[in-house]
Amino acid sequence: MKYVAKRLAFILPTLLALSLIIFYTTTFFPPRKRVALFIPDNPYKLSRIPIDKLIEKYHLNDPFYVQYYRWIKEVLRGNFGYSHLYNKSVINVILRNLPATLELVMYAAPIILLGGYKLGVFSAKRASKKAPKEDTIDFAIRSVSIFGYSIPRFCVALLFLVIFYVGLGWSGPGRLGHEAGHAIFSHSSNWIHYTGLYTVDALLNGEPWIFLDALKHLFLPAITLSTEILPIVIRVTRSAMLGELTMPYVLMAKAKGLNEKAVSRHAERNSLTSVLTVSGMLLASMLTGVVVTEYVFLIQGVGNLTVKAAQKFDYPLLVGLAITFCLIFALINLFVEIVYARINPRVTG
Amino acid sequence: MTRGTKVIFHGLKRSPLSFLGLIMIGFFVVVAVAAPILAPPEPGQDPYVAPHEEISYYVFPLPTFPSPEHHFGTLNGYDLYYGCIWGTRTAFQVALLAIVIQLVVGLSIGSIAGYFGGVIDELMMRLTDIFFAFPGLLVALIFIVALPAEWVVNLGPLNLSVTFSPMQKIAVAIALTGWPLYARLIRGEIIKVKSEDYVEAAKAIGCSNIRIVTRHILPNTTYPVLIMASLNIGTIVLSAATLSFLGFGPGGRYSPELRCYAEWGTIISDTRRFLFWSTTEPFKYIHTLLFPGLFLSCFVLGWSLIGDALRNVLDPMLRRR
Numbered sequence: 265m266k267y268v269a270k271r272l273a274f275i276l277p278t279l280l281a282l283s284l285i286i287f288y289t290t291t292f293f294p295p296r297k298r299v300a301l302f303i304p305d306n307p308y309k310l311s312r313i314p315i316d317k318l319i320e321k322y323h324l325n326d327p328f329y330v331q332y333y334r335w336i337k338e339v340l341r342g343n344f345g346y347s348h349l350y351n352k353s354v355i356n357v358i359l360r361n362l363p364a365t366l367e368l369v370m371y372a373a374p375i376i377l378l379g380g381y382k383l384g385v386f387s388a389k390r391a392s393k394k395a396p397k398e399d400t401i402d403f404a405i406r407s408v409s410i411f412g413y414s415i416p417r418f419c420v421a422l423l424f425l426v427i428f429y430v431g432l433g434w435s436g437p438g439r440l441g442h443e444a445g446h447a448i449f450s451h452s453s454n455w456i457h458y459t460g461l462y463t464v465d466a467l468l469n470g471e472p473w474i475f476l477d478a479l480k481h482l483f484l485p486a487i488t489l490s491t492e493i494l495p496i497v498i499r500v501t502r503s504a505m506l507g508e509l510t511m512p513y514v515l516m517a518k519a520k521g522l523n524e525k526a527v528s529r530h531a532e533r534n535s536l537t538s539v540l541t542v543s544g545m546l547l548a549s550m551l552t553g554v555v556v557t558e559y560v561f562l563i564q565g566v567g568n569l570t571v572k573a574a575q576k577f578d579y580p581l582l583v584g585l586a587i588t589f590c591l592i593f594a595l596i597n598l599f600v601e602i603v604y605a606r607i608n609p610r611v612t613g
Numbered sequence: 614m615t616r617g618t619k620v621i622f623h624g625l626k627r628s629p630l631s632f633l634g635l636i637m638i639g640f641f642v643v644v645a646v647a648a649p650i651l652a653p654p655e656p657g658q659d660p661y662v663a664p665h666e667e668i669s670y671y672v673f674p675l676p677t678f679p680s681p682e683h684h685f686g687t688l689n690g691y692d693l694y695y696g697c698i699w700g701t702r703t704a705f706q707v708a709l710l711a712i713v714i715q716l717v718v719g720l721s722i723g724s725i726a727g728y729f730g731g732v733i734d735e736l737m738m739r740l741t742d743i744f745f746a747f748p749g750l751l752v753a754l755i756f757i758v759a760l761p762a763e764w765v766v767n768l769g770p771l772n773l774s775v776t777f778s779p780m781q782k783i784a785v786a787i788a789l790t791g792w793p794l795y796a797r798l799i800r801g802e803i804i805k806v807k808s809e810d811y812v813e814a815a816k817a818i819g820c821s822n823i824r825i826v827t828r829h830i831l832p833n834t835t836y837p838v839l840i841m842a843s844l845n846i847g848t849i850v851l852s853a854a855t856l857s858f859l860g861f862g863p864g865g866r867y868s869p870e871l872r873c874y875a876e877w878g879t880i881i882s883d884t885r886r887f888l889f890w891s892t893t894e895p896f897k898y899i900h901t902l903l904f905p906g907l908f909l910s911c912f913v914l915g916w917s918l919i920g921d922a923l924r925n926v927l928d929p930m931l932r933r934r
Contacts, residue, residue, distance in 0.1 A: 281743050289759040407630060410921055414914035416851055418858050419881065419906040426888050426902070430895035548748035552855075555750065559859060570751065571859050574758045586755055593747065 271601050275594050282590045283339070286583055287332050293579050295324050300580045301335060301345040339587060345580030349572065354584035358566060363460025364439055365554055365565035367478075370461070372486040376546070380494045381539060384501025385532055391502070392509045406502075409495035417553055421488045421560035428484060435480045437562040444477040485561045489553045493546055497539060504538035505531060537608045543600045551589060628925070634918025637911050645701045652698040661699055665873040666690035676887050676898050685904040689883055691873045693901065697908045699875030704912060707784045707853045708846040714788035716842060719795025724826050726796070727803030738800065745793040750852055756786035757861045779863040780876065783853050791849070795838055802834035844923065847916030854878030854909055877909040 290298060295315060299322050319325055323334070338344075344354035383405060391402040428434045435441060439462060440448065448455045448462075458468050463482070466475035508514065508531040517527045555567035562568070566585060573581040644651065654660035666674060677687045685693035726737035744752075760782055764775045777785065806812065807830070815825050854877050856862060862882075863874035872883065884901040891897060 277739075278743055281740070282747070285743075286755070289755060292759045292761060406921075410630070410917050411914065414847070414851075414917045415910045416854060416858075416906070416913065418855060418878075419902070419910060422881070422885065422888060422902055422906075426895055426899060430889055430892060433892075544745075551748040552750040555754075555859070556855060570754065574754050575860050577758065579758075582755060582758060586751070589748065589751060 267605050268602055271598055275598055279590060279594055283336060283587065284332065286586050286590075287335060288328075290579060290583060291328070295319050297577070297579050298322075298324055300348065301583065302338065303346055344584035344587065347573075347578050347581040347584075349576050349578040349581060354580050357569065357581060358584055358588055360460075361564055361566050361569045363565075364563050365558070365567060367439075367461040367463060368482065368485055368489065368554065368557065368563065368565060369550065371463075371482050372489040372550075375486060376490045376493050376497060376550075377539075379490070380497025381501050381536075383494075384498040385505050385528070385535070387498065388502045388505035388509065388535075389528060392506060405498065409498045412491050413495040415491070417488060417492055417556045418560055420491050421485075421557060424484045424488060425560065434484075435477075437481075437560075439478060439481055439563055440474070441477050441481070444474045447471070447474060485557050485563060488561070489550070489557045492553060493549045496542065496546060496549065500539055500542050501535060504535035508532075508535045537604065540600055540604045540607070544597055547593060547596055551593075628922045630918050631922030634915045634922070637915030638919065641701050641705075641912055641915065644698060645705050648698050648702050652692075652695040654695075654699075661703060661875050663691035663695045663699065663873045663875050673886075675890075676884075676901050679900065686900055688880065688887075688901045689872060693880070693904055696873070696875045696880050697877070697905055700877045700880065700905065700908060701912070703780060703874075703876045704850045704853070704909075705846075707780055707787075708849045710781060710784040711788040711791065711849045711853075712842045712845065714785060715792045715795055715845075716838070718788070719792040720799055720831070720838075722792070723796035723799030724803055724831065727800035728807065728822065728826050728830070730804075734800070737796070741793040741796045744790065745797070747790075749787070749790040750855060752790045753783075753786040753852065753856060754859075754861065756789055757782055757856065760785065779857075779861075780853075780874070783856050783862060784849075786856070787849055787852050791845070794841065794845075798838055798841060799834060802837060803830055806830050806833050840923065844916065844920040847913040847920070850909070851913050854881070858882045877905045877912075880905040881909070 290301060295318060299318060302322050313321070323331065326334075342355055344358075346352075347354045347357050350357045387402045387405045390399040393399070425437065429436055438445075444462075447453055455465070455469055458465050462478040463475050466472065466478060511531075511534075514527055514531055517530060551567075554565065555570055557563070558565045558567035559571050566588070570582070570585050572578070573585060649660070655664045658664065674687075674690045676689075677683065679686045683692045683694060685697060687693060688696075722737050722741065726734040726741075760777065764777065765773070803826075812825060812829055815829050820829070853862075857876055857878035858881055860882065862876055862879045863872075872879075881902060884898070884905075887898040887901060
């Protein structure tokens with residue numbers, strides 16, 4: 265408990281510093297755009313007001329820290345400003361786009377974590393059995409994962425699109441097919457948006473065909489998302505497992521006559537911690553991947569939103585997204601650290 | 614040749630994959646150096662902008678297929694072969710610029726933190742942690758949007774004004790997110806070296822702090838840092854290509870002239886329009902994706918192969934210390 269409190273105490277200054285950096289970058293922006301940071305309303309209503317009046321009215325000439333204080337107060341209240349791209353307040357836009365990203369990550373994460381972990385352990389076991397020599401399957405897994413790590417995600421995504429969507433006609437970009445979209449968004453539909461995740465909502469609404477349709481649209485994006493991350497998990501698990509297998513306790517267990525499965529179970533549990541240590545890196549790679557994947561597959565999630573906001577210079581939206589990402593990032597890292605402390609009690613000491 | 618380098622070369626020779634990587638990188642170095650011979654630019658023009666037909670945002674010619682005249686075919690009215698060849702140069706340029714900036718920032722922060730220790734160390738490392746923890750590409754994206762094309766730094770008498778080309782902007786943005794790695798590495802190395810006898814001796818003679826760091830400590834820590842930096846070239850180029858694919862490179866919102874900029878990510882971004890041109894012949898224009906995609910993938914793959922082998926070689930060496 266003390267450890268959790270300590271981690272929490274560390275996260276607050278981190279978030280503070282990050283918000284300071286983010287706010288500092290906004291000082292580069294032109295004043296008419298900066299106004300949108302402070303108001304929840306369309307700033308173009310103010311376009312008749314001359315610029316110096318505007319600066320005066322919204323105190324854009326105040327010292328940096330005064331402006332920051334006023335801004336962060338609004339942010340803590342949930343007011344991120346106004347997005348001119350969507351004609352809505354930023355927080356609404358972000359909340360509307362979040363479920364698509366969540367759904368994508370929800371399906372990609374098991375592939376990445378479970379698949380990567382199992383493959384890494386398998387690879388390490390093969391390698392350690394033929395210790396001084398190279399094992400062919402281990403070698404194959406390693407080389408394929410290096411290839412997977414090196415081929416850019418957007419190339420993979422485009423190839424998938426051409427082969428499976430245009431060529432074979434499996435499904436199309438976006439989150440839903442035409443019929444499913446019609447069934448959900450037509451006026452006569454009595455679809456209830458429980459969570460915004462279409463696969464979950466479809467089951468809750470009792471429409472299994474929409475569930476299948478949504479799943480079909482999620483399959484390739486989830487694979488694309490995992491291409492660059494899966495190899496990291498495989499590599500880390502493999503080397504950790506190899507390290508564990510040379511430990512004295514494994515030798516001891518073998519000497520006692522424990523069977524292969526039981527021995528590897530011991531080692532597997534200990535190598536699990538090493539995957540958690542790179543979780544920050546995995547998460548960063550995941551967020552980057554979400555941006556690229558959503559952009560290519562035309563999924564209306566926060567990743568796509570980020571690209572659009574940056575392309576169209578929608579600063580309040582971009583700043584709001586950055587704050588959101590920081591928050592998500594910090595929270596997940598905190599969660600991982602607590603889990604880590606649970607698994608490996610040595611760190612709390 | 615020192616013993617360390619010998620061990621590394623021996624290790625590299627033993628692994629066939631790293632040999633493949635070396636060949637790939639060698640190929641790209643040759644291509645980059647020989648670019649003016651392989652694809653001669655038109656005299657008087659910017660060589661990084663592929664020679665092209667008259668184009669605008671709304672009117673664009675369809676891609677053509679590989680022919681003796683255009684080895685890889687054309688895209689948007691420019692020669693794909695030219696774009697791929699000069700794209701190699703762009704890739705190396707971006708990587709070098711980014712690495713130099715990263716090294717300067719990382720070295721200064723890391724060495725200050727490592728040498729002085731205490732509160733300064735704590736503060737700087739927290740800052741590093743913050744940057745390290747955040748997803749690089751997203752921060753780079755924000756930097757690209759926030760960075761003005763002309764950056765005026767007013768330091769009293771010193772009035773610097775730096776103009777960025779789109780590619781330089783990308784390199785700077787990537788560098789500003791990548792330095793924490795070096796800062797940490799350098800700090801660790803310096804803490805290790807700090808207690809060595811020769812540093813103590815230098816202190817005893819009365820050398821200044823700056824002299825000790827720059828003349829005695831840094832030369833002894835450059836080796837691992839340089840290896841790390843060279844291994845990062847692949848990642849940097851990948852990030853740069855991703856950013857320009859997303860529309861923040863030369864092709865994006867700049868002049869139509871720069872749409873023909875020789876950069877792999879930009880080219881691939883341009884192919885999207887034609888990949889989904891017809892449903893009856895889905896693979897008609899796939900060569901416009903395959904050629905630049907192959908260049909980019911091989912470039913990144915080459916560096917990862919070498920990096921993987923080097924890590925295997927260096928790991929036991931690092932462990933031995």
